[in-house]
Amino acid sequence: MKVLKFGGTSVGSPDRIKKLLDIINPKDRQIVVLSAVSGTTNSLLEISQAYLAGDKQKASELIKLLNGKYEIFIKELFTSEEGYEHGKDLMDYHFNLLASFANEHFTSIEEKVILAQGELISTTLYHIYLNEIGVKSVLLPALDFMRIDEDNEPVIPFITEHLQPLLDKYPENTLFITQGYICRNSFGEIDNLRRGGSDYTASLIGAAIGAEEVQIWTDIDGMHNNDPRIVKGTKPIAILSFDEAAELAYFGAKILHPQSVFPAQKYKVPVRLLNTMEPQAPGTLITNESERGKIKSIAAKDGITAIKIQSSRMLLAYGFLRRVFEVFERYKTPIDMITTSEVAVSVTIDDTQHLEEIMKELTAFGTVEVDYNQTIVCVVGDFGAEKHGFAARVLEAIKHIPLRMISYGGSNYNISILINDTDKVEVLRSLHNRLFE
Numbered sequence: 001m002k003v004l005k006f007g008g009t010s011v012g013s014p015d016r017i018k019k020l021l022d023i024i025n026p027k028d029r030q031i032v033v034l035s036a037v038s039g040t041t042n043s044l045l046e047i048s049q050a051y052l053a054g055d056k057q058k059a060s061e062l063i064k065l066l067n068g069k070y071e072i073f074i075k076e077l078f079t080s081e082e083g084y085e086h087g088k089d090l091m092d093y094h095f096n097l098l099a100s101f102a103n104e105h106f107t108s109i110e111e112k113v114i115l116a117q118g119e120l121i122s123t124t125l126y127h128i129y130l131n132e133i134g135v136k137s138v139l140l141p142a143l144d145f146m147r148i149d150e151d152n153e154p155v156i157p158f159i160t161e162h163l164q165p166l167l168d169k170y171p172e173n174t175l176f177i178t179q180g181y182i183c184r185n186s187f188g189e190i191d192n193l194r195r196g197g198s199d200y201t202a203s204l205i206g207a208a209i210g211a212e213e214v215q216i217w218t219d220i221d222g223m224h225n226n227d228p229r230i231v232k233g234t235k236p237i238a239i240l241s242f243d244e245a246a247e248l249a250y251f252g253a254k255i256l257h258p259q260s261v262f263p264a265q266k267y268k269v270p271v272r273l274l275n276t277m278e279p280q281a282p283g284t285l286i287t288n289e290s291e292r293g294k295i296k297s298i299a300a301k302d303g304i305t306a307i308k309i310q311s312s313r314m315l316l317a318y319g320f321l322r323r324v325f326e327v328f329e330r331y332k333t334p335i336d337m338i339t340t341s342e343v344a345v346s347v348t349i350d351d352t353q354h355l356e357e358i359m360k361e362l363t364a365f366g367t368v369e370v371d372y373n374q375t376i377v378c379v380v381g382d383f384g385a386e387k388h389g390f391a392a393r394v395l396e397a398i399k400h401i402p403l404r405m406i407s408y409g410g411s412n413y414n415i416s417i418l419i420n421d422t423d424k425v426e427v428l429r430s431l432h433n434r435l436f437e
Contacts, residue, residue: 001167002030003214005180005202008038010217010276011122014077017129023217023279026135029174031167031205034126035181035198036118037073040066044118047098048111056102067095070121077125083132090124113190116143119179119198127177137175140166146183146201148191154183154200156263159208167209178205199260203271207263214264214271220255221275222284223248225297230425231432236283237297241290244297244380245271247414251299251378261286295381295390295435300424303350304336304374306404307359310344311366320365321345327361336376337407337416346405348376348418374404375421379431380414391415397434398427 004024011017011034024032036044043066050059074087094117101110119142127139145162147155167176180198185191193200199216206214222236223245240248242265250258255273264271265288274283290296309324324345328335331354335347349355355370362368379394391408394415405418419427 001209001211002028003033003202003206003209003211004030004217005033005198005215006035006217006276007198007219008035008040009219011035011126012038014073016276017077017126019276020126021135023276024175026137026175031140031176031178031209031211032126033178033180033198033202033205034119034122037122040118040121041115044098044114048114051101051106051114052111059102060099063095063098067091070095074125077129078132080132083128086128086131087125090121090128094121109189112192115192116179116182116190119182123177123179130175130177135175136173137177138170138173140176140178142179142182142201143184143190146193146204148183148185148193150186152185152191152194154193154204154263156204156208156267159204163205163208197257197260199257200263203260203262203264203269206269206271207267210267211269214269216256216271216273217276218255218273219275219277220273221278221281222273223255223297225436226428226432227298227300230428233437234432235436236281238282238284239289239291240284240286240296241413242271242286242288243411243413244290245284245286247378247380247411248297248299251301251376251380251414251416290382292382295379295393297380298428298431298435299378299380300428301336301350301376301378302421302424304348304376304418304421305350305352305355306346306348306371306374306418307362308344308346308369308371309362309365309367310369312343324362324365327358330361331358333358337405337418338410339405339407348374348405371404373421374418375424375427376416376418377424377427377431378414378416379435383408383412383415393434394431397430401427401430 047059047062050062070091074084078084078087127137130137145159147158149155180201181192183191183193202214224234224236226234228234242261245261246258249256261271268288271286272283275281333349333351333354335349337348339346359368383390401419401423403417403419407416
């Protein structure tokens with residue numbers, strides 16, 4: 001069985017929804033995971049924010065505006081009177097539900113219920129459409145099997161235990177449809193997966209049922225070897241390891257969230273990145289294996305802040321770094337890069353929400369310097385200890401650029417450099433010319 005995930009743009013219009021059958025073969029046994037129609041989640045978020053602010057009038061206006069868009073949507077999607085009536089009943093149900101929150105005390109719990117409506121709408125609309133054209137499908141409510149624990153981590157054994165019986169219930173059916181992104185938390189309340197959204201759902205389902213393959217369908221033909229918005233002549237990468245894909249995703253390749261592939265990696269389920277606009281394109285295959293002896297890709301992560309702590313107390317001391325890192329831990333601020341010397345440590349962060357408090361605590365250790373508006377550029381490939389020459393090629397390509405930090409050796413898969421964000425375009429192009437042209 002395969003798991004196919006389609007993002008918001010792939011279901012962004014009635015025409016695109018109809019064209020999904022160019023990709024989905026109803027004869028193959030598969031689970032189709034759908035995101036909300038593009039733009040819907042942002043609209044639902046605006047509605048939630050209006051409710052949270054106590055502005056019920058604005059919430060009502062936003063609900064009517066979104067309802068109007070879906071009224072046009074279902075008129076274009078359905079050709080039969082019966083299909084349209086089913087679609088209209090669905091819209092009435094969901095938008096009456098959204099309007100009903102005006103009568104309740106609105107909290108983050110209700111907000112998550114509102115945010116879940118996008119996926120519930122898109123999947124049911126597709127199920128109704130398939131029924132209208134005579135294609136059998138089963139609608140699987142993700143809220144019946146997708147569960148996260150008290151730490152917001154998905155519980156794969158729970159998913160297996162509750163999803164497999166639903167599949168076994170329909171042995172003659174081949175096409176199953178479910179929602180991405182949404183789940184229930186440890187209290188049984190409607191919640192969401194946050195990181196990775198629908199990609200995460202597809203990976204979790206693939207892991208839970210031991211799928212043959214997970215396919216992530218987007219509007220890009222796989223991961224490219226550089227940012228195509230900045231560098232001309234980029235090419236999709238045929239094969240990546242899970243570790244390489246995670247590095248690229250974390251450091252800026254927007255096609256995939258870095259954590260969304262971890263369940264598939266753990267349970268050894270291949271993931272394929274494909275393009276709904278070019279279904280015949282081979283895309284990118286992500287597996288436990290990878291091509292050796294090659295540099296694969298370059299990615300960049302913006303909005304980075306660098307912090308350097310300098311202290312003579314660090315010299316020949318033990319426990320110093322632990323105490324420094326505990327400061328970041330207290331403020332739940334992840335660190336991207338780390339470099340150290342005998343008397344200094346430099347780190348980078350992308351979350352500056354608690355930067356002022358962090359800096360205040362760090363001054364107890366020594367002198368603190370902060371550099372804003374930085375960019376991490378990550379070169380991903382086979383950088384194992386037995387390889388030689390790759391790092392030299394990277395640094396040679398950007399010898400005319402001032403470097404703030406270099407991280408090499410912490411992973412077999414990348415070398416990362418920190419630069420001023422104003423140098424990003426030049427660095428990406430110089431690296432591309434040196435490494436790939």
